[in-house]
Amino acid sequence: MLTNVPDKRSIENNLTRVDKVFQNLVTLGAFFSMVVLAAIGGFLLYRGFEIFKDFGFSFITSSKWDIGDPEDTSTAILGIGAMLVGSIITAIIAVVISVPFAVATALLIEFYVPGWIKTILVSILDLVAALPSVVFGIWGYAVLLPLVEDWSVTIEHYLGWIPIFNVPSEIFGRSPLLAGLLLGLMIVPIITSVAREVYSQAPRDLIDAASALGGTRWGALRAVVLPFGRSGLVGGTMLGLGRALGETVAVYLTLNLVFEINFKILASAGGNVASLIATKFGEATAYELKALMAAGLVLFLVTLLVNFGATMIVNKSRKIV
Amino acid sequence: MDSQINETTRPHITAKVEIPEQRSKLHTEDLQVDAASKSGLEARSVHAWFDKHHALADISLHFPKNTVTGLIGPSGCGKSTFLRLLNRMHEFIPRAAMAGEVLFAGNDIYDPGVNPIDIRRRIGMVFQKPNPFPAMNIGENVVAGLKLSRVKTSNKDALIEDCLTRAGLWKEVKDRLGSAGGSLSGGQQQRLCIARALALNPEVLLLDEPCSALDPGSTLRVEETIVQLSATMTIVIVTHNMQQAARVSDYCAFFLSDGGPGQLVEADLTTNIFSNPSDSRTADYVQGRFG
Numbered sequence: 001m002l003t004n005v006p007d008k009r010s011i012e013n014n015l016t017r018v019d020k021v022f023q024n025l026v027t028l029g030a031f032f033s034m035v036v037l038a039a040i041g042g043f044l045l046y047r048g049f050e051i052f053k054d055f056g057f058s059f060i061t062s063s064k065w066d067i068g069d070p071e072d073t074s075t076a077i078l079g080i081g082a083m084l085v086g087s088i089i090t091a092i093i094a095v096v097i098s099v100p101f102a103v104a105t106a107l108l109i110e111f112y113v114p115g116w117i118k119t120i121l122v123s124i125l126d127l128v129a130a131l132p133s134v135v136f137g138i139w140g141y142a143v144l145l146p147l148v149e150d151w152s153v154t155i156e157h158y159l160g161w162i163p164i165f166n167v168p169s170e171i172f173g174r175s176p177l178l179a180g181l182l183l184g185l186m187i188v189p190i191i192t193s194v195a196r197e198v199y200s201q202a203p204r205d206l207i208d209a210a211s212a213l214g215g216t217r218w219g220a221l222r223a224v225v226l227p228f229g230r231s232g233l234v235g236g237t238m239l240g241l242g243r244a245l246g247e248t249v250a251v252y253l254t255l256n257l258v259f260e261i262n263f264k265i266l267a268s269a270g271g272n273v274a275s276l277i278a279t280k281f282g283e284a285t286a287y288e289l290k291a292l293m294a295a296g297l298v299l300f301l302v303t304l305l306v307n308f309g310a311t312m313i314v315n316k317s318r319k320i321v
Numbered sequence: 322m323d324s325q326i327n328e329t330t331r332p333h334i335t336a337k338v339e340i341p342e343q344r345s346k347l348h349t350e351d352l353q354v355d356a357a358s359k360s361g362l363e364a365r366s367v368h369a370w371f372d373k374h375h376a377l378a379d380i381s382l383h384f385p386k387n388t389v390t391g392l393i394g395p396s397g398c399g400k401s402t403f404l405r406l407l408n409r410m411h412e413f414i415p416r417a418a419m420a421g422e423v424l425f426a427g428n429d430i431y432d433p434g435v436n437p438i439d440i441r442r443r444i445g446m447v448f449q450k451p452n453p454f455p456a457m458n459i460g461e462n463v464v465a466g467l468k469l470s471r472v473k474t475s476n477k478d479a480l481i482e483d484c485l486t487r488a489g490l491w492k493e494v495k496d497r498l499g500s501a502g503g504s505l506s507g508g509q510q511q512r513l514c515i516a517r518a519l520a521l522n523p524e525v526l527l528l529d530e531p532c533s534a535l536d537p538g539s540t541l542r543v544e545e546t547i548v549q550l551s552a553t554m555t556i557v558i559v560t561h562n563m564q565q566a567a568r569v570s571d572y573c574a575f576f577l578s579d580g581g582p583g584q585l586v587e588a589d590l591t592t593n594i595f596s597n598p599s600d601s602r603t604a605d606y607v608q609g610r611f612g
């Protein structure tokens with residue numbers, strides 16, 4: 001047995017002055033963003049608190065949006081169930097469409113095209129990323145809408161027996177598919193840019209190893225680059241998902257808001273929390289305004305949750321690799 | 322000067338290396354291009370460029386079938402470049418170019434009709450830095466090449482065992498084939514990479530300083546592996562370790578760059594290179610007087 005075990009020494013890490021100043025600055029910056037985040041959440045909670053008190057959980061689950069008698073708030077029935085489900089459906093459609101597209105584009109840019117084409121493609125993507133969403137919205141309405149309407153009719157004709165592709169009303173138009181597709185196009189540049197970033201970091205020696213084993217270029221990408229970039233891709237996807245969940249104007253122009261939970265993605269009826277807020281904000285009564293603040297808080301929390309989930313997934317998959 | 326010090330401080334490996342029987346039948350003439358036997362691998366007036374940098378000039382060398390050839394020379398003289406030219410890995414470097422011919426079983430591997438993927442499968446390569454695939458476990462790493470080149474195997478487990486045994490790793494990993502390739506030590510990883518190359522049953526194996534990251538024990542094991550493999554495989558090995566070149570190779574080729582592109586100074590039986598080289602620069606190098 002050891003008898004003379006000494007006390008543990010504390011190890012001082014003496015930072016230089018420059019380091020100290022820098023550390024304080026960085027801490028301040030991080031602290032500041034936390035404060036802003038908390039302030040926004042707190043504000044929304046404060047303004048929307050009455051709604052949560054009056055409706056409780058049914059604000060999230062019920063789909064009816066009726067202010068009733070404007071003079072008497074007790075007659076109002078307000079719930080964002082349909083909007084929340086709609087937000088999630090459009091965001092999922094957007095992600096499902098954009099991820100394969102973004103991965104393909106990122107691989108193409110990083111591994112297949114010569115330098116000058118790469119430069120052109122990257123600037124196009126940057127341009128698309130910088131387009132204001134209202135431009136996307138107008139384009140979606142004017143160009144994409146008729147196209148998607150045609151496709152929807154065809155899809156319904158052949159796949160209508162699958163519940164989500166069924167359209168009993170036979171009204172297509174401004175459907176979750178259209179809004180989701182448009183959102184998908186909007187987030188392709190975000191996901192592509194993140195994917196490109198991580199793919200370009202894939203270790204050269206592993207790609208060489210795969211090639212030296214008689215792998216095709218695609219084989220090497222699949223064996224090395226895709227597994228290496230998986231966690232980064234998840235992160236990029238979550239970034240895109242966040243944008244898709246929060247997008248307002250583009251959805252406002254391309255989705256027909258209906259206060260009824262709808263899983264039929266081809267039908268001209270859907271929901272979206274952000275779009276709801278934009279639609280109702282102008283003419284809202286004082287009480288309805290509170291409900292919109294509450295809806296904003298829900299959206300805020302969902303987005304936080306998505307980001308939190310993304311961080312977890314990224315950390316976890318990083319450990320595996 | 323430096324290398325002289327290294328030479329004396331380097332741990333000596335004194336274990337005996339079994340000398341395969343071919344050594345008795347080696348002939349200097351076999352190294353000549355257009356040697357009577359057209360078997361094995363042959364470089365003819367090969368040049369290499371990286372963009373405008375002329376890295377390698379006019380290398381002609383014949384690697385007789387089922388022999389071990391050591392490539393030696395100071396850092397930067399183009400040994401790795403030459404090696405990568407032999408299995409069409411050179412072209413992966415952007416703006417890299419080459420001239421000349423590399424004949425494999427009598428055919429130019431740079432011929433437009435040749436499928437480079439097929440060449441890389443038949444001419445395997447092991448790199449300086451061990452590079453097992455981190456997303457795969459040990460067993461999967463061994464058969465990764467089969468998966469990559471879509472070769473079907475009837476008996477995967479037997480193949481894994483066979484390759485790991487030949488690479489001298491089987492005993493150490495047989496109970497942990499499911500753990501990650503990256504969880505092995507550096508020396509084990511390198512032998513895993515050799516096993517991975519063996520799984521494709523290549524006719525030629527190119528080794529680029531395979532032992533530079535290994536401890537003396539692992540080095541010895543890899544060297545034994547090389548000697549055993551040379552019974553059925555043509556092996557080209559780049560090494561900075563003169564003792565290693567002397568231990569494993571049948572022939573040695575000395576490369577040198579005098580500021581310009583790397584060139585082949587001489588190639589001969591390993592015994593001649595070390596005891597009686599025809600060029601004084603070779604003698605200086607192998608005796609550690611420069612480089």
Ligand SMILES: Nc1ncnc2c1ncn2[C@@H]1O[C@H](COP(=O)(O)OP(=O)(O)OP(=O)(O)O)[C@@H](O)[C@H]1O
Nearest residue numbers: 371374376394395396397398399400401402403414
């Ligand atoms: N990817 C590359 N791009 C540009 N130049 C390169 C590249 N690889 C090698 N070179 C150049 O080609 C020459 C030969 O390099 P090479 O790697 O073949 O040398 P080496 O003999 O293998 O050296 P070492 O013993 O240090 O590994 C060097 O001058 C090097 O700078």
Ligand SMILES: [Mg+2]
Nearest residue numbers: 400401402529
């Ligand atoms: Mg080298």
